[in-house]
Amino acid sequence: MQISDNRYSVYSSNSLAKSSSTMKQTSSGEQAQNTGPIFTDYSDPKNAIFQNLLKTASVQDNIKVNEDGTYSWNPNADGSASSTQEWLAMVMITEQNGLSSKDPGAMTPYSTGDLEKFRQLTGYNLIQAGGAYTVLDDYGNPVPSDDVAKVQAAWDMFDLAKGGQDVNGISGDLTVDNLRQAAEGLTQQKGANKAIWDTLFKMLDERLGPDALA
Structure with missing residues (x-):
């Protein structure tokens, strides 16, 4: 991908x-x-x-x-x-x-x-x-077509968050808050797929939130 x-x-x-x-x-x-x-x-x-x-x-x-x-x-x-x-x-x-x-x-x-x-x-x-x-994936295969849009949105989110760190001279791992802020910005872009971003916001909480990492 x-x-x-x-x-x-x-x-x-x-x-x-x-x-x-x-x-x-x-x-x-x-x-x-x-x-x-x-x-x-x-x-x-x-x-x-x-x-x-x-x-x-x-x-x-x-x-x-x-x-x-x-x-x-x-x-x-x-x-x-x-x-x-x-x-x-x-x-x-x-x-x-x-x-x-x-x-x-x-x-x-x-x-x-x-x-x-x-x-x-x-x-x-x-x-x-x-x-x-x-x-x-874990075997070197490209992302299946059904998941491409979701994974692309996630990569855009990580990319924007990492770029924000660079611009502000911040080092260290990206935080969930960094990713959420980047996602909120991307949802404002013209043509943003609301359903995909709603899914990613939910996934951030379920897979990277305090309960998931506890």
């Missing part, structure tokens, strides 16, 4: 595969304490999504396990990825090896906490890896 006009939305397999000259060293980012499966640290080989990808035939055809236990990606002849699973495996390996292409735009990347909130709210993963952003 890619959202048009979203400052974080830069899905392009070809440009990622050819961007090695612009790659830079990145920090490992903040680590959330988690005793269950890892979903939002895309630099960790134990990431549950990455482990699912390793079971995909097309990924197995292009992946190599090095002697030190790290992974390498052998791209297709034209340097592209022919499926979202291949693309995701490629950029996650890039992250695992400590490199990422330049972050799109001048926006601050989402924190692990932000990514966890997005997953808890929507049931999908906001992928932030290799300098690109997209939304996929």
